[in-house]
Every structure is written in C-alpha cells, then in structure tokens.
Amino acid sequence: MKERKIILPEKDMPRKWYNIQADLPTPLQPPLNPSTKKPASPDDLSAIFPISLIEQEVSTERWIDIPEEVLDIYSTWRPSPLHRAYNLEKALGTPAKIYYKQEGVSPAGSHKPNTAVAQAYYNKQAGIKRLSTETGAGQWGSSLALACNYFDLECTVYMVKISYHQKPYRRSLMEVWGADVYASPTDMTQSGRNVLADNQDSLGSLGIAISEAVEDAAGNSDTNYSLGSVLNHVMLHQTIIGLECQKQFEMVNDYPDYVIGCCGGGSNFAGISLPFIHDKIRDDKPVRAIAVEPEACPTLSKGAFTYDYGDVAKYTPLLMMHTLGHDFMPPGIHAGGLRYHGMSPIISQLCTDGLVEGRAYGQEGVFEAALTFARTEGILPAPETAHAIKCAIEVALECKESREEKTILFNLSGHGHFDLTAYDDYLAGKIKDVDYPQELIDQSIASLEKIK
Amino acid sequence: MKERKIILPEKDMPRKWYNIQADLPTPLQPPLNPSTKKPASPDDLSAIFPISLIEQEVSTERWIDIPEEVLDIYSTWRPSPLHRAYNLEKALGTPAKIYYKQEGVSPAGSHKPNTAVAQAYYNKQAGIKRLSTETGAGQWGSSLALACNYFDLECTVYMVKISYHQKPYRRSLMEVWGADVYASPTDMTQSGRNVLADNQDSLGSLGIAISEAVEDAAGNSDTNYSLGSVLNHVMLHQTIIGLECQKQFEMVNDYPDYVIGCCGGGSNFAGISLPFIHDKIRDDKPVRAIAVEPEACPTLSKGAFTYDYGDVAKYTPLLMMHTLGHDFMPPGIHAGGLRYHGMSPIISQLCTDGLVEGRAYGQEGVFEAALTFARTEGILPAPETAHAIKCAIEVALECKESREEKTILFNLSGHGHFDLTAYDDYLAGKIKDVDYPQELIDQSIASLEKIK
Numbered sequence: 001m002k003e004r005k006i007i008l009p010e011k012d013m014p015r016k017w018y019n020i021q022a023d024l025p026t027p028l029q030p031p032l033n034p035s036t037k038k039p040a041s042p043d044d045l046s047a048i049f050p051i052s053l054i055e056q057e058v059s060t061e062r063w064i065d066i067p068e069e070v071l072d073i074y075s076t077w078r079p080s081p082l083h084r085a086y087n088l089e090k091a092l093g094t095p096a097k098i099y100y101k102q103e104g105v106s107p108a109g110s111h112k113p114n115t116a117v118a119q120a121y122y123n124k125q126a127g128i129k130r131l132s133t134e135t136g137a138g139q140w141g142s143s144l145a146l147a148c149n150y151f152d153l154e155c156t157v158y159m160v161k162i163s164y165h166q167k168p169y170r171r172s173l174m175e176v177w178g179a180d181v182y183a184s185p186t187d188m189t190q191s192g193r194n195v196l197a198d199n200q201d202s203l204g205s206l207g208i209a210i211s212e213a214v215e216d217a218a219g220n221s222d223t224n225y226s227l228g229s230v231l232n233h234v235m236l237h238q239t240i241i242g243l244e245c246q247k248q249f250e251m252v253n254d255y256p257d258y259v260i261g262c263c264g265g266g267s268n269f270a271g272i273s274l275p276f277i278h279d280k281i282r283d284d285k286p287v288r289a290i291a292v293e294p295e296a297c298p299t300l301s302k303g304a305f306t307y308d309y310g311d312v313a314k315y316t317p318l319l320m321m322h323t324l325g326h327d328f329m330p331p332g333i334h335a336g337g338l339r340y341h342g343m344s345p346i347i348s349q350l351c352t353d354g355l356v357e358g359r360a361y362g363q364e365g366v367f368e369a370a371l372t373f374a375r376t377e378g379i380l381p382a383p384e385t386a387h388a389i390k391c392a393i394e395v396a397l398e399c400k401e402s403r404e405e406k407t408i409l410f411n412l413s414g415h416g417h418f419d420l421t422a423y424d425d426y427l428a429g430k431i432k433d434v435d436y437p438q439e440l441i442d443q444s445i446a447s448l449e450k451i452k
Numbered sequence: 453m454k455e456r457k458i459i460l461p462e463k464d465m466p467r468k469w470y471n472i473q474a475d476l477p478t479p480l481q482p483p484l485n486p487s488t489k490k491p492a493s494p495d496d497l498s499a500i501f502p503i504s505l506i507e508q509e510v511s512t513e514r515w516i517d518i519p520e521e522v523l524d525i526y527s528t529w530r531p532s533p534l535h536r537a538y539n540l541e542k543a544l545g546t547p548a549k550i551y552y553k554q555e556g557v558s559p560a561g562s563h564k565p566n567t568a569v570a571q572a573y574y575n576k577q578a579g580i581k582r583l584s585t586e587t588g589a590g591q592w593g594s595s596l597a598l599a600c601n602y603f604d605l606e607c608t609v610y611m612v613k614i615s616y617h618q619k620p621y622r623r624s625l626m627e628v629w630g631a632d633v634y635a636s637p638t639d640m641t642q643s644g645r646n647v648l649a650d651n652q653d654s655l656g657s658l659g660i661a662i663s664e665a666v667e668d669a670a671g672n673s674d675t676n677y678s679l680g681s682v683l684n685h686v687m688l689h690q691t692i693i694g695l696e697c698q699k700q701f702e703m704v705n706d707y708p709d710y711v712i713g714c715c716g717g718g719s720n721f722a723g724i725s726l727p728f729i730h731d732k733i734r735d736d737k738p739v740r741a742i743a744v745e746p747e748a749c750p751t752l753s754k755g756a757f758t759y760d761y762g763d764v765a766k767y768t769p770l771l772m773m774h775t776l777g778h779d780f781m782p783p784g785i786h787a788g789g790l791r792y793h794g795m796s797p798i799i800s801q802l803c804t805d806g807l808v809e810g811r812a813y814g815q816e817g818v819f820e821a822a823l824t825f826a827r828t829e830g831i832l833p834a835p836e837t838a839h840a841i842k843c844a845i846e847v848a849l850e851c852k853e854s855r856e857e858k859t860i861l862f863n864l865s866g867h868g869h870f871d872l873t874a875y876d877d878y879l880a881g882k883i884k885d886v887d888y889p890q891e892l893i894d895q896s897i898a899s900l901e902k903i904k
Contacts, residue, residue, distance in 0.1 A: 003462050004527045010455050075456045076539075076830050087528075105557065107830035109869070149827055172872040175879055176826050374628050375601055378528050378559035417561070417869040420624040427627055 002086055006099075006248040008079035014243040015066055017236045020274045020346060022062035023281050025353050028232070028345050029320035030058075032307060037451055040317045048217040048225040050126035053119065056233040064236065066118075073117045073150050077106045078240065082248040083412075087376040089396070096399035097254065098392055100412040101245055101272060102379075108173075110382065110414030111268045112143035112228055115237035119226050120147035129222040130154035134184065134209030137163050137336040138170025139382075139414065140228035145179035156223075158184040158212040161204035163336075169418050184209040191215050191313060206340075207312030207326075214315050229265025230310060230319070235346050238271025245409060246275055256287055256409035258395050262387040263291035263300065263358070264337045266344030268413035274346075277355055290395075291347060292387040293360045296434040297330040299323065299343045300351050300358030302441055307451040310342055318451065322348040325444030331434045333363055334422035335383040341444075359391055362433030366390045367426040370416070382414040383422050454538055458551075458700040460531035466695040467518055469688045472726045472798060474514035475733050477805050480684070480797050481772035482510075484759060489903055492769045500669040500677040502578035505571065508685040516688065518570075525569045525602050529558045530692065534700040535864075539828040541848070548851035549706065550844055552864040553697055553724060554831075560625075562834065562866030563720045564595035564680055567689035571678045572599035581674040582606035586636065586661030589615055589788040590622025591834075591866065592680035597631035608675075610636040610664040613656035615788075621870050636661040643667050643765060658792075659764030659778075666767050681717025682762060682771070687798050690723025697861060698727055708739055708861035710847050714839035715743035715752065715810070716789045718796030720865035726798075729807055742847075743799060744839040745812045748886040749782040751775065751795045752803050752810030754893055759903040762794055770903065773800040777896030783886045785815055786874035787835040811843055814885030818842045819878040822868070834866040835874050 021028065030039040042054045049057075056064065066074075085098040103111035123131055131148055134157070135141025141157040148155035157179050164171055164183035174181050184204045185192040191211040195202050202208070217225035227234065242259075249255050259276045261269030269291045279285040291300055299322050308323040310316035322343040324330075330339040350356040370386035372393065373379065381389060392410040399406050416423065425431050473480065482491035494506045501509075508516065518526075537550040555563035575583055583600055586609070587593025593609040600607035609631050616623055616635040626633050636656045637644035643663040647654050654660070669677035679686065694711075701707050711728045713721030721743045731737040743752055751774050760775040762768035774795040776782075782791040802808040822838035824845065825831065833841060844862040851858045868875065877883050 002524070002527075005462060007459050007461070009459070010457060072454070075454075076535075083528075107832070146830060150830075168876065169869075169872040172876045172879070173832065176823060176832060176872075176875050178827060371628060375630060378598060378602075380559070380625065380628060417621075420621040420628075423628050424620065424624045427624070 004084055004086060006082040006084070006251055008244055008247050010075050010079065012247060013071065013074065013079050014240055015071065016063040017066055018239040018243060018275050018278060019059055019062055019064055019236050020278065021060045021232065023278055024349060025281065026349055028349055031317035031319050032451065034309065034314055034317055037318070044317065048214060050122050050128065050224060052122040052125065053233045056236055057231060067121055070118050070121050074240065079244045080105050082245060085377055088373060091372065091376045092393065092396050092400065094396040094400040095403060095405045096396040097405065097407045098396055099256070099407070099409045101241055101409070103241060103268065103411060103413050104379065104415035108143040108146050109417060110139050110143065111238060111241060111271055112140050113146055114240055114271065115228065115234045115267065116143040116147035117150065118237040120151045120153055123224050124151040124153055128153065128224045130156060131224055131226045132156045132158070132213040132216040133226045133228070134158045134206060134213045136160050136206050137167055138174065139337055141179070141181070142170055142173045142177070143228065144226055145174040145177040148179065149177040155179040156216060157181045158186065158209040160184055160206060160209050161202065167418070184212050186212060189215045205312065210311040211313040211315050229267040230342060230344050232346055234267050235270035235274065235344055238267050239274050241271035241411065242273060242275035245272060254407055257406040258288050258290060258408045260290045260292060260388050260391050260408065260410040262338060262384045262413060263293050263347065264340050264384065265342070266347040268411050270344060270347055272409070272411040273356070277350065280355060289356045290391055291351070291356055291358050292391045293358060294333055294335055294338050294387060295360045295362045296333045296436050297324065297339050298360040299341065301360045303343065304445045304448070305348055305352050306448060308342060308448055319345050320348070321345045322351065324441055325448055327447065328441070328444045331436060333434055334419070334431065335387065337384040338387065361387060361390045363431050364433050367431055369393050379412065380416040381412060382416045383419050385413045388413070456536055456538060458534040458536070458703055460696055460699050462527050462531065464699060465523065465526065465531050466692055467523065468515040469518055470691040470695060470727050470730060471511055471514055471516055471688050472730065473512045473684065475730055476801060477733065478801055480801055483769035483771050484903065486761065486766055486769055489770070496769070500666060502574050502580065502676060504574045504577065505685050508688055509683060519573055522570050522573050526692065531696045532557050534697055537829055540825060543824065543828045544845065544848050544852065546848040546852040547855060547857045548848040549857065549859045550848055551708070551859070551861045553693055553861070555693060555720065555863060555865050556831065556867035560595040560598050561869060562591050562595065563690060563693060563723055564592050565598055566692055566723065567680065567686045567719065568595040568599035569602065570689040572596070572603045572605055575676050576603040576605055580605065580676045582608060583676055583678045584608045584610070584665040584668040585678045585680070586610045586658060586665045588612050588658050589619055590626065591789055593631070593633070594622055594625045594629070595680065596678055597626040597629040600631065601629040607631040608668060609633045610638065610661040612636055612658060612661050613654065619870070636664050638664060641667045657764065662763040663765040663767050681719040682794060682796050684798055686719050687722035687726065687796055690719050691726050693723035693863065694725060694727035697724060706859055709858040710740050710742060710860045712742045712744060712840050712843050712860065712862040714790060714836045714865060715745050715799065716792050716836065717794070718799040720863050722796060722799055724861070724863040725808070729802065732807065741808045742843055743803070743808055743810050744843045745810060746785055746787055746790050746839065747812045747814045748785045748888050749776065749791050750812040751793065753812045755795070756897045756900070757800055757804050758900060760794060760900055771797050773797045774803065776893055777900055779899065780893070780896040783888060785886055786871070786883065787839065789836040790839065813839060813842045815883050816885050819883055821845050831864065832868040833864060834868045835871050837865045840865070
C-alpha cells in the first residue's frame with residue numbers, strides 16, 4: 001500500500017515565518033498616503049493597525065518568530081497534510097508526481113485562518129477590543145470570526161448585501177463563532193449612509209464594505225481593521241504553508257519543480273510559494289512558481305504594475321502593485337475570491353522580476369478540472385482552488401507529452417462545501433468562459449492617476 | 453506547547469475489522485423472512501446483497517481482513533486524527549481528559565464512507581454494475597456516491613423528496629461524484645407509483661425511499677442494494693474507528709473510562725465502541741459505553757426489544773432489535789440521522805446485556821453543546837454528532853463535581869457544513885425541546901405483530 005499522506009508531527013511545526021522582504025532582488029516601493037501621495041508613515045496606519053503588524057509590514061528581517069499563543073491555535077489543525085495525488089496521476093497517465101497541500105482542514109475550511117489568528121493575537125496584545133472587516137462570499141469573514149473567538153475579541157463583519165442574502169450559510173458560520181454580521185451598505189457608517197442615500201436598494205460591493213469596515217475602525221479607538229490578503233504581513237503569516245511543505249518534502253526525499261497556487265489578492269499563493277522562491281533566490285533551485293488567475297480577472301497577466309488604491313472609495317493607501325484599476329468591475333464569476341482588481345505588492349514585484357509566472361484560465365476548464373479532482377482524489381475543492389488544480393493538470397499533461405517525471409506541488413487552499421450552487425450550475429451546463437474585453441481593461445488602467 | 457492531535461501513521465492503520473459476534477455474551481437472534489417469519493436464509497438475501505456481505509452478516513470470526521483495495525481508499529483520509537480537547541476541558545474547568553475522534557475528515561464529511569467503500573468493493577468483486585440506496589438528508593447517499601465513484605460502479609440514490617428540494621447541496625455533492633439522484637417517490641418503481649397514485653404531491657419518507665431502492669435492486673440482476681446502518685456488516689466495517697483509537701491511546705499511554713457516540717441506526721456508535729467493549733468483555737476493562745439519542749426518538753431508552761421491520765412497507769427482514777415500531781413517526785427534529793425507529797441488533801443486544809447504556813437529550817441542550825464545542829475547539833459539528841458532545845460535556849461536568857480525572861472519548865462522527873440552517877434556527881431561538889408523548893410510543897409498540 002502506498003503512503004498517500006505526508007504528515008509532519010506537531011512538534012516539528014515551523015516556529016518562524018519567512019519574510020521574503022529580506023531576499024527580494026528589487027525592494028518594495030513604499031505605500032503612499034492617499035491624501036498627500038507621499039510615503040505613508042507608521043502613524044498613517046496606526047489608527048487601524050497595531051504597531052506590531054505595521055512593523056511586520058515593513059520589516060526586512062528574514063525570520064520572524066511565531067508567537068507561542070499563535071502556534072498553540074495553529075496546532076488545532078496544523079501541520080496540514082501533504083497529499084500525494086496517486087489517483088489523479090493515474091487518471092491522467094502522467095509520469096509526473098503531483099502533491100497537494102491540504103489547507104481545507106482548518107475549521108473555517110481554507111488557509112485564511114493562518115493570518116486571521118495571527119492578526120487577532122497581535123491586536124489582542126495591543127489592547128484592542130474589537131476587529132472590523134469586510135467579506136464577500138464569507139471565507140475571510142468566517143476565518144476572522146473564528147480567530148476573534150479564540151482570543152475573546154469582538155468581531156464586526158460587513159458582508160456584501162447580495163452575498164448576505166444569497167449565501168446565508170457562511171453568515172451563519174460567522175455567527176456560530178460569535179461575530180456580528182451586517183449586510184453592507186449599512187446605516188451605521190457615513191460611507192454606508194452615503195451609498196443608501198443614492199440608492200436605497202444597493203446590493204453592496206466589496207469596495208463599499210471595505211470603506212465601512214475601515215471607517216468603523218478609524219472612528220473607534222478600541223477597534224482595529226483587519227485585511228485577509230494583499231498586505232505584506234498577510235503574506236508573511238501564510239508562509240507557514242510552504243515552510244511545512246519543505247519539511248514534508250524532506251520526509252519523502254523529494255522537491256518540487258513547480259509550485260502552483262490560485263491568486264486573487266495573493267495570500268495562498270504567497271503562502272505556498274515564498275519559501276520555495278527563497279530557495280530559488282538563495283540556492284538557485286530551478287523551481288517554477290505559477291500564480292493562477294481567472295481569465296475574467298487577469299490581474300497579473302494583463303494588469304499594469306503601478307500605484308493604485310485598494311478600494312473603490314480611495315480610503316486605503318496607494319500600493320505599488322499589478323492592478324486592473326480600482327474601478328474595474330470583474331464579471332460575476334463563481335470564484336469570488338479571485339475577483340479583486342489589485343494584487344499583493346510582493347507577488348507583483350516577484351512577477352515583474354521574473355520569479356513568478358501568471359497564468360489565466362477560463363471558468364469552464366477550471367470546473368472540469370475540479371470535477372476530475374473530486375472524482376479521483378475524493379475531495380471537493382473550492383472554485384478558487386480549482387484554478388490551481390487546472391494548472392497542475394495542464395503541467396502534468398505537458399510532462400506526459402515530454403515524458404518527464406517532474407514534481408508538481410499545488411495548494412489545495414480550501415474546500416467547496418459552501419460552493420455547491422456553482423457545481424450545480426456547472427453540471428447543468430450553465431457555466432461558460434467569461435472573457436473581459438481588452439479595451440475595457442485598457443480603459444480602466446488608463447484612467448489611473450499618474451503618481452510620480 | 454501541548455500536542456493536540458494524536459496521529460497514527462498510515463502504515464499502522466488496522467488491517468482487520470473486529471467482529472463482536474465472536475464475543476457477544478448472548479448470540480444474536482436471526483433475522484426473519486418477512487413472509488414466512490422463519491429465519492432468513494442466505495438465499496433470501498442474495499437478490500440484493502453479495503454473498504461476501506451476507507457471510508459477514510452472520511460470521512462469528514473475531515477478526516476479518518480488510519481487503520487491500522479498501523485499505524488503499526481508506527488511506528485517502530484515514531487514519532483519522534484523535535484530538536485532545538484541551539480548549540473544551542479548560543472552558544468546562546473539568547479535571548477530566550476529553551478526546552474526540554475526527555471522522556469529519558472524510559471527503560463526504562462523516563464516518564459513513566468506512567462502510568460505503570467496503571460495500572462498493574464487495575459488490576464490484578461480485579460483478580455487480582450498480583448500487584441502489586435511499587437517503588434522507590444525504591449523508592449516506594453522498595458517501596455511497598463517493599464509494600461507487602472509486603470503484604466505477606453506477607449509483608442510484610432515492611432521496612426523500614422534501615430533502616431533495618430543501619437540501620440541494622447534498623444532492624449536488626452526490627452528482628459531483630457521478631450518482632443519479634431521484635426525488636422519491638418516483639414513477640420508476642411500483643412502490644413509488646403506488647404512493648403517487650394515492651397522493652400525487654407526496655413529499656416522500658425514508659420508508660418509501662427504502663422500498664424503492666430495494667425494489668430497484670431486487671428487480672435488476674446487475675444491481676444490488678446498500679444500507680448505511682443497522683446491519684451487522686455495517687457495524688463491522690465501522691470498527692476501524694475504535695481500533696484506530698485504541699492504537700492512538702497507546703501512543704499517549706491513556707485509555708478511556710467512557711466511550712460515547714450518537715446513535716440513530718447505531719453505526720458510528722458501534723464503530724467507536726465495539727473494540728472497547730471487546731476489552732470490557734474479554735479483559736474486564738471498566739469502560740462505559742454510552743449511546744446518545746434525541747429525546748424525540750428514544751429507541752434504546754424507551755423502545756421495546758422485539759422483532760420488527762426495518763421499513764414502513766415491511767419489505768425488509770424482521771430484525772430482533774430495539775424499536776419504537778415501524779409506524780413510529782418521529783417529530784421533524786434537525787438531527788435527521790437520528791430519526792430512525794429501529795436500532796442495530798448488535799447494539800440492541802449489548803444494551804439488553806448491560807454492556808451499553810442509552811441516554812437521551814433534548815434538542816436545545818444539544819445545540820447549546822454544539823455551540824460550546826464550535827467556540828472552543830473550532831470545529832462545527834453535525835447536529836447528530838452534537839448529541840455525543842452534549843453527553844461528553846455532561847460526564848465531564850460530573851467529573852468536575854466529583855473531582856475525578858476520568859478519560860472521556862467521543863466520536864466526532866461528522867461536520868455540520870451542510871447543517872447551517874439548523875444552527876441559524878438555534879441562534880434565532882427557534883429550536884425547542886420536542887418531547888414525544890409516551891402513550892403514542894406505547895401505542896406504536898403495542899401494535900407490533902407478536903412473533904413466536
């Protein structure tokens with residue numbers, strides 16, 4: 001009988017996160033204050049973030065200790081298993097070895113709690129009583145609800161109104177963990193009231209929900225804001241994924257030629273790939289890191305690398321990143337977690353420097369790959385995750401063609417238990433590739449302010 | 453940092469199931485042919501079951517080899533982790549040690565695939581092309597769909613019509629794994645057509661769905677029927693759970709004083725408890741096995757121990773078991789998996805012989821326990837599973853009172869990702885205890901045929 005799961009003992013869980021800012025060939029450009037357009041100072045950020053996270057945001061220390069309290073909570077589900085996908089390999093007839101890291105085993109069902117728990121911890125340490133955040137489909141909101149529950153923090157989630165009503169399961173999950181969830185736009189913030197004054201029936205958007213959450217945090221001294229992707233400290237916390245993988249590959253005396261993750265704001269891709277990119281930069285390992293996006297929101301593949309805002313209302317600092325423009329409205333694809341106009345500055349810089357490749361796929365092929373995976377490996381993946389699976393299958397089939405026994409690693413970033421409506425639509429033949437006209441992307445990018 | 457998870461290496465997974473029929477103080481009464489009321493012969497059963505499963509049903513061999521092909525599929529998620537519930541212990545302030553076996557990690561989200569995979573394997577070996585079964589909420593149907601997918605068998609699921617429409621997610625999951633799912637009553641079977649002739653708008657019931665699935669199997673030589681609980685071979689396959697627990701307790705040098713599981717037809721409770729009851733019978737271990745039921749369907753606590761049918765239509769053999777009467781209609785509680793009128797003959801006999809205790813709890817306390825668990829250990833349990841949690845908490849609080857450092861083990865038989873509507877209702881104060889008038893139970897039992 002073949003061993004299918006490579007299990008790292010709890011006692012061997014990594015004790016430090018890896019900070020790639022120590023090793024970037026090109027240092028990151030600083031975030032800019034949205035009013036002055038000058039580099040943002042720590043003071044600009046301290047109204048909504050604790051100083052410890054602001055420090056992590058700019059640190060160039062290579063290794064950062066994971067606090068004991070965070071490790072203790074990680075250990076309720078970590079280390080996560082690394083699976084060898086024997087069934088999938090056999091079904092594809094590929095000589096390639098396919099591995100996947102199972103991040104769906106966390107209580108919230110994705111990799112998101114890796115940073116949620118850390119952020120809740122640092123905010124608790126700073127004496128904060130409550131965290132506010134936004135959520136679309138609810139993956140991030142439920143992870144932060146879980147994390148706040150562990151540290152006895154209150155949690156306020158502004159959930160995009162249309163999701164609040166269409167995806168009640170994720171909302172219930174947040175409430176089970178004690179969070180207060182509001183359908184955004186609300187009448188509790190000025191930005192929410194402004195939207196409602198314009199349109200009483202607004203269904204909301206992630207941009208509006210971010211504005212509400214930031215306003216809530218900025219206006220209450222006991223409250224901070226928490227973000228689930230894009231920022232450097234989020235990427236940092238997620239590196240536990242790739243660091244575990246490295247130890248697990250050692251256990252089976254293997255090493256990946258390809259590291260693949262889906263990419264929305266960048267956090268799960270960064271989590272699995274940055275420790276391997278460390279090896280590529282420092283030890284010249286020939287590993288290829290592939291960030292996979294939907295064709296309908298091709299930030300890395302077709303976006304500009306420039307300064308842009310994180311939200312529609314321009315409340316957030318300007319970040320130097322790949323962007324489709326903060327006004328870009330991606331089509332309503334099912335992988336909601338990949339619909340963001342921007343991208344992690346770290347991943348953007350790595351892509352510009354040729355250390356990360358972007359690939360984009362259409363929805364139909366992505367769901368086909370998801371079904372192939374569910375029917376071979378058993379596990380139902382989230383539609384976001386299925387983008388990584390699609391790419392892994394493509395690479396494995398290239399290996400079949402070339403008869404190369406390459407090692408492929410992808411991040412199974414989350415399960416699809418709350419996404420069955422999307423599978424239903426796919427099985428009913430209702431999911432089609434959605435292309436976004438290049439001229440609209442060009443237009444959205446052209447309208448960005450030029451920052452000197 | 454405390455170790456929270458006790459992980460058994462894949463290579464140490466048990467290679468044999470434990471058959472308690474070798475050790476029962478009182479041998480089981482035989483099943484009876486529903487027409488003749490004489491002991492059913494293997495021939496009576498061979499129209500719908502393969503001979504290998506019929507043999508397991510009556511075997512008194514203590515140890516039965518798990519086929520290599522079944523072990524190979526088990527290894528996609530097994531051995532499942534044994535967790536030490538440090539957070540829950542702390543929240544309760546109990547000196548007791550609480551452990552839970554995490555069966556929610558299977559692709560279908562519960563312990564059910566342990567037998568589904570075995571049944572699919574034996575049917576495949578027997579040359580069968582298709583399995584038929586019934587499902588209520590869909591836990592069992594999705595497990596059999598998964599298992600048939602692994603062995604390239606067709607799978608036909610008769611899903612109670614009201615669930616088919618109210619719980620589309622479980623239906624989608626079955627379809628993802630390639631099963632054909634029909635809303636029962638259908639017009640594809642005589643029993644379905646009979647019901648529809650009486651009432652075109654019938655919402656269906658488990659009793660009707662069983663009749664359809666059995667009729668389908670009996671009438672097609674390439675098709676067999678598969679049942680997810682009650683029968684002896686199902687209990688046998690589930691013993692992998694308890695056998696793993698025994699090895700895991702050895703790893704931490706501990707042993708349970710209490711083994712607790714929720715109990716509908718008996719399969720997850722049997723799975724975790726039978727290997728420990730083996731130790732109690734043979735080695736005089738003072739372990740207490742507690743089967744937990746809803747007050748609204750108290751089969752072990754208030755049912756008669758007598759011969760009864762498994763279904764409303766009286767198609768199935770008569771089994772000697774605890775029963776509330778095959779006409780008993782339990783109230784529509786949220787733990788649908790515990791609404792069965794009958795009980796595994798093995799568990800029934802063990803209860804009669806004092807080796808198993810039954811306990812019943814009301815819904816409100818059960819959901820309160822579920823929330824306590826979700827907010828301490830993070831994991832969202834299925835409402836069925838929450839019955840076991842309620843009992844474990846009660847025992848732990850008794851230990852607090854008596855200052856005894858007992859060791860408690862319960863089976864986390866499944867996650868609640870598809871049950872969030874029930875949690876929603878609980879959080880909205882809509883879940884109340886449902887008592888069933890004793891006279892109605894007495895009446896249902898009194899109406900049973902007397903078999904000599």
